[in-house]
Amino acid sequence: MVTFPVDDVMPVTDSLPTSRTADLFPAALATGGDAQVLRPNGVHPLLHAVGKAFAEHRPLVLSPDAVWLTIARGISDHVKQHAEELRPVLVGHEGKERLTAHFGPGDTWDSLVERLAKQIGDSIFECDFSTSTAVERLAGRVAMLDAYSPYFGFWMIAVCGIPSITLTGTPDDWRRIRARIDDLPRFGLERWCRSLVPITDEFVRAAEGNADAEFWKRIYNPVDAYGGEIVTGWVTRFYPYLEYPADGTVPNPMLDLPVGEPRDSAEHGLSTDTVPATLSRAVINVNDGRDVSAVALEAGLVGVTQHEDGALEPVAGWALTPAPPGIETVLDRIAAEHECEPPEPRVRRPGPFSIYMGPQGSGELIALYERLGAASLRGGAWRIRPDSAREHVKVGRYQVDVVFDLADGRCAGEVADFRTGLSHWVVFGPGDRPEEVPVLGGSLAMLLESVLDHGDVAHLETMKLSELRLSYD
Structure with a gap:
């Protein structure tokens, strides 16, 4: 773990109102993750944490899991949008094959998802860092199931500024994320890879104790764009697609700019409400010997928690909800x-x-x-x-x-x-x-x-x- 100064502002550490992670899913059959989180505002938790820390002078904590789950969700979105183009790269079959995991009385949703994930075997989605708990590991695997859902059906039988940033984990955790970025072209994500390479290089440098304060000051809005109504910092590069009511899902135009741009203009940037804030979702069909039904495992970054010192951190969670297929x-x-x-x-x-x-x-x-x-x-x-x-x-x-x-x-x-x-x-x-x-x-x-x-x-x-x-x- 390493903490380094970023902006010369007085840290704000007073407590914000929170609620239980489970309260975010009132209809859930089961949930994972027990953190107290800030009240959701419809913004993706990573962007929410960075934005609130920036606007209110609060310290920020970033884990390898939070960063990687955000990237993994972007991979999932891309694969689902280009499923047929990527089919010969990712799988060797046509249509949808059925993946089945048998379960007994002592099994948990963690073990079920692990067995399904092993049948696909794409380790790039794994949250396997020194900071990863069972919650993050499940969230990473659900992101993989989400990405491969076009190919498989899943069955279960029975001045604003930030005073400081803390990167949890070890330098090796961040090196592993950096190495995985080089694998993104396998999914047809060369454009995204070009943006993430210099960003994850800086994560590795910071984790090794060599943080570039000027780079980290530009995480949300560059100093010369403070006060703008849109986000222009490099955190916008973690999202390959944006959502607009009129146009649907579109590629993120920020990926066409060098990582250091824009420097003195708010012309290029994105509004926080265009960043997909939904979770990765895998539908699992259940045959319990009496009837067949379907449930959905939703997992990923679910909210922003606050540490005792006032620092904000995006955290993972999961929920199991009924998901009967609609006849229409x-x-x-x-x-x-x-x-x-x-x-x-x-x-x-x-x-x-x-x-x-x-x-x-x-x-x-x-x-x-x-x-x-x-x-x-x-x-x-x-x-x-x-x-x-x-x-x-x-x-x-x-x-x-x-x-x-x-x-x-x-x-x-x-x-x-x-x-x-x-x-x-x-x-x-x-x-x-x-x-x-x-x-x-x-x-x-x-x-x-x-x-x-x-x-x-x-x-x-x-x-x-x-x-x-x-x-x-």
Whole structure:
């Protein structure tokens, strides 16, 4: 650890209002990271910490983890935007492969994510510094899962100024970050690499005890741009993409300037609200033997904590939240990627009143048939029947509403529990008995997503149809 003076200002050390990291995720199923953090203001935590330290004369603490998680998030954003260009560089397969981690009663989310990450094996994302805790290690791995999400589906079975800056960790930690920057061109990030090389060189120099005060004074706003409404310092180079309401995600124009620029103008710079402040996110599908569902692991820098001496530091955390796939999102994908027919017109019911009948069934089924008439998925391997061609077939004592025809002669449909409103999806062939028919969970959206991603649904099996107990049994 090393602390060095930057600006000649009187340090401010009074305490700021804070809250628990867990309070940032009120709907979370689980969280990681227990730091007390400043109230969030919508700004990315690294930029928030630097900006507040700069504006209020507060000391600043930067860890290798905070800096690397910011860079790792930028890599993830870039890979997802250029997934097909980078496919031959990063993976050796087409489409989405399924990565599975089996879990038992003693397993934790840390161990689950570690097992998934090892199957990808791209160590550039790792937080493996002397300062790294389990929270930072998980956050780095979630950044990797986020980056590789186009290629894999993840499954779990069961004058302002700053008085001083402290770099935690060892010089070797910062040298390792510097070495990883040289690997960014592998992701097509040569432009970003050119900006980060001189910046991370200075991190190494400072960690070795040779801090260049003039360089560190320019972290947020150069002295000659103090008072401007935009950020022009080199901290802006940690973000390869910016977000604008009208234009969406765009490359950061600061990367086209030398690191020492702009020096005497606020013409070039960025507003803090254009920097993506979201976390890395990996959706993990869960088969617990009773149903299939999905959860999202969100991890990264979650806030800014304050040390006893008043210094500010961006800190990592994670949260586990429900993430059921939305049927509309899946239908959007089907409409964009597959051959579809328009929805059938509503049918007028015979009688004295003009009542037009639409599709019947569960909410997901109604959404399906209000959007599509029929569709061929994966070259005809699965075909969605028109609403008018649906039929009810008995499989043992169970009644199945047939919705899909498979190229191998089997069908797929819904077994509905009308008292509870629950659905159970099954795949069966001619003459199959209930003890031979797999139940594939209760979500049509997850069933369709698996068909689109993998072409098979065997991994969705939770039980056999003969084991299914309905409320009216």
